[in-house]
Amino acid sequence: MYPVKSDTSTKPLIHVENLCKNYSLGSSTGDPINSQVLFDVCLDINPGEFVAIMGHSGSGKSTLMNILGCLDTPTSGHYWLAERDVASLSSDELARIRNRYIGFVFQGFNLLKRMTALDNVATPLLYAGLNRSRSRKLALEQLRRTGLENFALHQPNQLSGGQQQRVAISRALVNQPQLILADEPTGNLDSQTSSEIMALFDQLNREQGITIVLVTHENEIAAYANRLIRLKDGHVIHDESQTPESISATI
Numbered sequence: 502m503y504p505v506k507s508d509t510s511t512k513p514l515i516h517v518e519n520l521c522k523n524y525s526l527g528s529s530t531g532d533p534i535n536s537q538v539l540f541d542v543c544l545d546i547n548p549g550e551f552v553a554i555m556g557h558s559g560s561g562k563s564t565l566m567n568i569l570g571c572l573d574t575p576t577s578g579h580y581w582l583a584e585r586d587v588a589s590l591s592s593d594e595l596a597r598i599r600n601r602y603i604g605f606v607f608q609g610f611n612l613l614k615r616m617t618a619l620d621n622v623a624t625p626l627l628y629a630g631l632n633r634s635r636s637r638k639l640a641l642e643q644l645r646r647t648g649l650e651n652f653a654l655h656q657p658n659q660l661s662g663g664q665q666q667r668v669a670i671s672r673a674l675v676n677q678p679q680l681i682l683a684d685e686p687t688g689n690l691d692s693q694t695s696s697e698i699m700a701l702f703d704q705l706n707r708e709q710g711i712t713i714v715l716v717t718h719e720n721e722i723a724a725y726a727n728r729l730i731r732l733k734d735g736h737v738i739h740d741e742s743q744t745p746e747s748i749s750a751t752i
């Protein structure tokens with residue numbers, strides 16, 4: 502019932518080996534200071550898993566998510582996404598694979614302010630090469646599935662936080678990705694709205710088999726996942742499947 506990491510019958514969607522990330526910062530003396538924020542991270546995430554990543558502020562969660570989402574590159578180590586070595590891809594191939602496989606959801610929704618909900622959701626389809634009317638038609642269908650068709654012509658400032666996050670989730674889903682990467686998606690929402698958003702992620706995972714990797718600071722949110730990874734100072738210090746029993750012991 503709960504996906505197990507060592508299940509060898511499925512090829513991992515995400516396969517990460519000894520991933521390290523260093524940042525180089527300027528200093529008052531002019532010499533760059535090198536700081537390492539991820540240390541030898543090794544991970545396999547199989548299709549259909551629902552993974553929560555937790556850890557203190559600054560522990561490297563967003564850095565890891567940005568690398569998994571091909572928005573940033575590791576300093577060393579290897580990353581295979583859907584069996585492709587990400588480092589070997591050209592920037593065009595990377596953009597294509599990102600558009601095809603991954604939907605992103607962020608804490609601040611990241612909607613384009615002057616666009617309607619419909620046009621926000623249609624944007625990834627335009628990038629994928631569909632024409633405007635086809636993109637809008639598919640975007641409206643996606644908004645309908647997310648329960649927002651009556652808000653299609655609203656701009657973000659005419660929507661509640663929960664509705665804005667549902668628009669962002671619709672945008673993440675419109676290309677039918679296999680993977681949703683969500684970095685603190687409920688961080689700006691009240692607890693009732695957070696539960697509604699998590700119910701939507703849960704449904705997408707259970708009914709459509711979409712793989713979800715979600716960063717959160719809250720145990721109640723992490724409890725929706727089947728697997729919990731904890732980062733501390735850039736190291737993975739915990740990586741285990743969760744059962745209802747283990748979850749209720751931590752809440």
Ligand SMILES: Nc1ncnc2c1ncn2[C@@H]1O[C@H](COP(=O)(O)OP(=O)(O)OP(=O)(O)O)[C@@H](O)[C@H]1O
Pocket residue numbers: 524525526538556557558559560561562563564565
């Ligand atoms: N572009 C950058 N340049 C230099 N240092 C960076 C950069 N981005 C992140 N860092 C540093 O890397 C470390 C990890 O940052 P990261 O954003 O991954 O943490 P986080 O776990 O997501 O924290 P939070 O819970 O606050 O979002 C921090 O010490 C941060 O200052």
Ligand SMILES: [Mg+2]
Pocket residue numbers: 562563564684
């Ligand atoms: Mg972060």
